[in-house]
Amino acid sequence: MASTTPTQTDTAPPVSRSERSTGRAGDKIFAGLSKGSGILLLVLMASIAAFLTYRAVIALSKNEGNFLTTFDWNASANPPVFGIAVLLFGTVVSSIIAMVIAVPIAVGIALFISHYAPRKLAAPLAYVVDLLAAVPSIVYGIWGALFLVPQLAGLNLWLDQYLGWTYVFEKTQIGVARSLFTVGILLAIMILPIVTSVSREVFLQVPRMNEEAALALGATRWEVIRMSVLPFGRSGVISASMLGLGRALGETMAVATVLSPSFLISFHVLNPGGGTFAQNIAAKFDEANEFGRDALIASGLVLFLLTLLVNGAARLIIARRKEFSGANA
Amino acid sequence: MAKRIDVSGLSAFYGTHKAIDDISMTVEPRSVTAFIGPSGCGKSTFLRTLNRMHEVTPGGRVEGKVLLDDENLYGAGVDPVAVRRTVGMVFQRPNPFPTMSIFDNVAAGLRLNGSFKKAELADIVEKSLKGANLWNEVKDRLNKPGSGLSGGQQQRLCIARAIAVEPQVLLMDEPCSALDPISTLAIEDLIGELKERFTIVIVTHNMQQAARVSDRTAFFNLSAVGQPGKLIELDDTDRIFSNPSVQATEDYISGRFG
Numbered sequence: 237m238a239s240t241t242p243t244q245t246d247t248a249p250p251v252s253r254s255e256r257s258t259g260r261a262g263d264k265i266f267a268g269l270s271k272g273s274g275i276l277l278l279v280l281m282a283s284i285a286a287f288l289t290y291r292a293v294i295a296l297s298k299n300e301g302n303f304l305t306t307f308d309w310n311a312s313a314n315p316p317v318f319g320i321a322v323l324l325f326g327t328v329v330s331s332i333i334a335m336v337i338a339v340p341i342a343v344g345i346a347l348f349i350s351h352y353a354p355r356k357l358a359a360p361l362a363y364v365v366d367l368l369a370a371v372p373s374i375v376y377g378i379w380g381a382l383f384l385v386p387q388l389a390g391l392n393l394w395l396d397q398y399l400g401w402t403y404v405f406e407k408t409q410i411g412v413a414r415s416l417f418t419v420g421i422l423l424a425i426m427i428l429p430i431v432t433s434v435s436r437e438v439f440l441q442v443p444r445m446n447e448e449a450a451l452a453l454g455a456t457r458w459e460v461i462r463m464s465v466l467p468f469g470r471s472g473v474i475s476a477s478m479l480g481l482g483r484a485l486g487e488t489m490a491v492a493t494v495l496s497p498s499f500l501i502s503f504h505v506l507n508p509g510g511g512t513f514a515q516n517i518a519a520k521f522d523e524a525n526e527f528g529r530d531a532l533i534a535s536g537l538v539l540f541l542l543t544l545l546v547n548g549a550a551r552l553i554i555a556r557r558k559e560f561s562g563a564n565a
Numbered sequence: 566m567a568k569r570i571d572v573s574g575l576s577a578f579y580g581t582h583k584a585i586d587d588i589s590m591t592v593e594p595r596s597v598t599a600f601i602g603p604s605g606c607g608k609s610t611f612l613r614t615l616n617r618m619h620e621v622t623p624g625g626r627v628e629g630k631v632l633l634d635d636e637n638l639y640g641a642g643v644d645p646v647a648v649r650r651t652v653g654m655v656f657q658r659p660n661p662f663p664t665m666s667i668f669d670n671v672a673a674g675l676r677l678n679g680s681f682k683k684a685e686l687a688d689i690v691e692k693s694l695k696g697a698n699l700w701n702e703v704k705d706r707l708n709k710p711g712s713g714l715s716g717g718q719q720q721r722l723c724i725a726r727a728i729a730v731e732p733q734v735l736l737m738d739e740p741c742s743a744l745d746p747i748s749t750l751a752i753e754d755l756i757g758e759l760k761e762r763f764t765i766v767i768v769t770h771n772m773q774q775a776a777r778v779s780d781r782t783a784f785f786n787l788s789a790v791g792q793p794g795k796l797i798e799l800d801d802t803d804r805i806f807s808n809p810s811v812q813a814t815e816d817y818i819s820g821r822f823g
Contacts, residue, residue, distance in 0.1 A: 448660070450662070452618060452653065452656070452727075453649065453727075454646050455677055456646050464662060467662070468663065468664060470664070
């Protein structure tokens with residue numbers, strides 16, 4: 237029947253009913269599908285949050301230590317004592333190191349690809365950067381442990397010697413570079429592609445007429461970038477950084493492979509040891525009993541909240557200067 | 566301050582395509598010269614060769630000479646950036662920097678040229694906005710974004726930005742084509758005032774506008790699509806619109822083609 241309808245409608249001069257009704261049905265199906273996807277997402281988020289909260293509450297109610305300040309993770313012991321202080325510290329510090337290293341480099345690469353490189357070079361270069369994102373994180377971990385850790389011994393020595401007075405780069409403990417600093421470098425490499433490609437897309441979207449406005453005033457290439465490209469791309473770079481930060485906060489395998497876990501907090505970032513939320517979960521999950529897993533889930537909930545907080549902060553920063561964003565140009 | 570432009574044997578290319586062919590003309594200081602002609606005849610391209618903006622288009626290339634008084638803009642060792650600081654430009658669509666305030670937009674060119682004291686900067690910004698007949702409308706919201714203004718106001722803001730650096734020449738590429746008649750009138754009045762101080766070249770599709778604002782008019786044409794554009798004639802505006810010496814000009818201004 238369906239095959240005969242089109243021929244009939246083709247010959248009928250007025251808009252046929254069947255044609256209109258397929259249009260409406262299509263509208264309805266599409267509206268239903270997109271609404272359904274939206275609702276599904278909310279349901280998923282809500283159920284993940286509910287699950288995490290439920291299991292976390294079980295664990296927290298039996299914790300003998302202070303969840304926020306205890307420097308230990310003995311969830312399977314009796315009585316259980318565990319706290320996230322070290323994990324929170326390690327996660328935040330390694331991510332900050334990663335951001336400090338990766339964001340300027342990523343913005344530089346993105347500017348080079350979008351505004352400096354000849355076209356023939358720009359496309360392959362962009363492709364290579366994207367390829368970095370395709371490497372599985374466990375491969376980064378193995379590379380980090382087998383190559384980066386021994387290679388960084390020299391850099392650590394140098395930093396200790398010349399920047400040791402900053403306290404942060406003072407190395408007070410002997411040992412291989414299985415430190416938060418090394419993890420930060422590794423994470424920087426891992427988040428480089430996402431920050432670069434999002435920034436590059438934003439820089440490419442700067443309206444030609446904004447750049448010409450600067451050029452016509454007698455701006456050099458760098459001044460064009462400073463006057464029109466960077467301000468226009470600012471919110472995009474922040475979003476890109478937050479995407480990268482999200483990945484850095486939650487990275488598991490690479491960190492677990494490189495870091496030598498310990499339950500100490502030290503601002504000497506070159507000292508070996510430390511821990512992050514994801515690394516701790518990966519390291520402890522297999523051997524944990526039912527209750528131990530609940531405790532790990534509680535730490536996962538904190539990571540979840542931390543990521544939400546970071547994203548919220550980023551949105552605030554972007555919204556604060558919305559008037560000047562160029563969106564209303 | 567205003568300088569004479571002397572163009573000889575100028576051709577411009579996009580890659581291998583020749584867009585304008587062998588143009589020579591003189592533009593007098595403190596006058597308004599209008600470029601008219603059908604779409605694609607190369608009048609905008611020619612305009613952009615006068616401040617070396619043509620070459621920022623990928624593949625853009627220029628042959629010939631443009632003398633600003635006695636200095637060849639395409640001479641060896643001439644920095645295009647320096648050229649653009651002496652030859653200002655206003656574009657077809659208003660393009661204030663969307664991320665800058667009204668004040669910063671006007672000050673943008675000055676800040677490129679060197680450091681100014683705060684009071685000095687404020688003086689020049691006020692003078693430029695007054696020069697662009699915009700001061701009264703924006704004096705209470707100088708730190709608001711320039712993109713919040715109406716189209717006509719934005720275009721006058723762009724003119725203020727261009728004249729703030731005291732250029733020798735002001736190029737305008739269809740500055741009113743995106744504006745309503747009232748804003749257009751405001752800009753046309755402004756052009757009349759600005760020609761006391763600057764050499765002005767304006768590209769326009771609106772022949773009445775050319776007749777209203779310009780002292781001299783140049784008619785450009787192309788023999789066929791894909792052929793390079795040529796300068797047909799340049800004469801006093803009165804003569805071009807009453808008694809042009811070339812038949813094609815007469816055909817164009819009387820609406821027989823184009």
